[in-house]
Amino acid sequence: MVARDPHRFVNELDEAALERLAARLESRAQDKVFARLLDKYVTRLALPPLARVLEVGCGTGAVLRSLVRRSDFTGKALGVDQCGHFIDAANTFAQAEGVGDRLTFQVGDAHCLDFPPATFDVVIAHTLISHVTEPLAVLGEMARLVRPGGTVVVFDGDYASLTYAYPDHGFGHRMDVALASSTFNNPRIMRDLPRLLPELGLRLETAWGEAVVEIGSASFFRSFAETYVPYVKKAGLLPAQAVEAWHNEQRQAMENGTFFAACNYYTYIARRV
Numbered sequence: 126m127v128a129r130d131p132h133r134f135v136n137e138l139d140e141a142a143l144e145r146l147a148a149r150l151e152s153r154a155q156d157k158v159f160a161r162l163l164d165k166y167v168t169r170l171a172l173p174p175l176a177r178v179l180e181v182g183c184g185t186g187a188v189l190r191s192l193v194r195r196s197d198f199t200g201k202a203l204g205v206d207q208c209g210h211f212i213d214a215a216n217t218f219a220q221a222e223g224v225g226d227r228l229t230f231q232v233g234d235a236h237c238l239d240f241p242p243a244t245f246d247v248v249i250a251h252t253l254i255s256h257v258t259e260p261l262a263v264l265g266e267m268a269r270l271v272r273p274g275g276t277v278v279v280f281d282g283d284y285a286s287l288t289y290a291y292p293d294h295g296f297g298h299r300m301d302v303a304l305a306s307s308t309f310n311n312p313r314i315m316r317d318l319p320r321l322l323p324e325l326g327l328r329l330e331t332a333w334g335e336a337v338v339e340i341g342s343a344s345f346f347r348s349f350a351e352t353y354v355p356y357v358k359k360a361g362l363l364p365a366q367a368v369e370a371w372h373n374e375q376r377q378a379m380e381n382g383t384f385f386a387a388c389n390y391y392t393y394i395a396r397r398v
């Protein structure tokens with residue numbers, strides 16, 4: 126068996142698996158720590174009221190819903206995702222939250238989109254680049270679609286830094302690696318952006334990193350483990366019983382207040398030259 130990033134191969138998943146991933150995207154968007162990371166870069170974008178905004182790999186639309194709820198942004202935004210199931214969900218959520226008139230969602234492949242060059246003022250990839258087949262091609266497409274002087278934002282985790290505490294350090298490390306490699310096609314890609322962005326005509330304006338850390342209790346990493354441990358088992362990278370024991374230990378630690386997990390996240394804001 127081989128590891129297959131579920132978001133990369135999302136169109137091969139069954140309905141139940143899609144529902145679980147959609148639920149994870151929505152619960153993650155509610156998470157206070159994660160919401161703060163999004164807010165931090167959106168605040169710095171200083172969006173003109175009528176900015177044309179594109180999010181590639183928009184999933185269920187949680188990022189764009191959050192964007193159009195801001196009082197300092199009155200424009201409209203477009204979200205594109207390869208998964209029709211997520212696009213349907215994005216439309217339903219946007220209507221239900223009363224922002225359907227400001228958001229459009231459509232199916233598309235971020236490697237090759239059907240818009241003319243320089244169509245958008247801002248192009249965002251929020252936890253997309255770690256999943257795609259060819260990160261350089263997707264970044265190149267983002268650079269093509271943003272107007273000269275416009276802004277590209279790439280936000281994602283450095284999943285080589287993902288770690289859960291586990292009493293057996295050796296197995297804990299193997300499990301960290303298995304979780305990253307069965308869930309992310311490009312777990313280390315965020316380290317490459319300072320080199321890749323200039324090659325694509327994108328001048329790095331600012332970048333920063335933050336650790337998402339949960340000690341004692343868990344919400345972000347609870348849902349992460351519930352969603353992605355099944356993919357570690359499916360990939361067959363480690364013995365299924367040992368993976369189950371690891372997961373039980375994590376659940377126990379969450380109950381006991383002895384939990385620890387962390388992962389670094391990075392934001393790059395670049396300007397099209």
Ligand SMILES: C[S@@+](CC[C@H](N)C(=O)[O-])C[C@H]1O[C@@H](n2cnc3c(N)ncnc32)[C@H](O)[C@@H]1O
Binds near residue numbers: 150183206233236258
């Ligand atoms: C982790 S989710 C992020 C969703 C959304 N940006 C958010 O933060 O809620 C990654 C998304 O990327 C999408 N995706 C992966 N590869 C893609 C591609 N080549 N083109 C378009 N979407 C893609 C998946 O379908 C999934 O919805």
